[in-house]
Amino acid sequence: MAFDLAESNIVPVGRRVKAYIRHYRHYAHVNRGHADTEPSAETERGYEQVLTDWPENALFWSRLIRTRVYRNDLSDALSCFCAASVGT
Numbered sequence: 001m002a003f004d005l006a007e008s009n010i011v012p013v014g015r016r017v018k019a020y021i022r023h024y025r026h027y028a029h030v031n032r033g034h035a036d037t038e039p040s041a042e043t044e045r046g047y048e049q050v051l052t053d054w055p056e057n058a059l060f061w062s063r064l065i066r067t068r069v070y071r072n073d074l075s076d077a078l079s080c081f082c083a084a085s086v087g088t
Contacts, residue, residue, distance in 0.1 A: 019053035022046055023060055043067055058084070 026046040047064040061084035068077035
């Protein structure tokens with residue numbers, strides 16, 4: 001519900017609040033035993049979008065890297081780690 005309100009701009013919030021809400025929506029699916037309700041590709045896209053709103057957030061980078069490790073793409077995970085370490 002908070003996500004829908006923030007995305008619709010009914011409740012005016014900043015980009016970082018929106019990013020956190022979006023992050024938590026995807027995090028909750030993966031880490032509360034609901035991984036079957038959201039495909040990992042959707043989770044990964046969600047984290048990528050979050051990072052456009054809050055690129056300096058190390059937690060969000062780590063979540064994105066984990067999604068890539070989970071899909072066994074270690075090269076992509078390493079590239080993501082490198083991008084995070086230079087702050088892009």
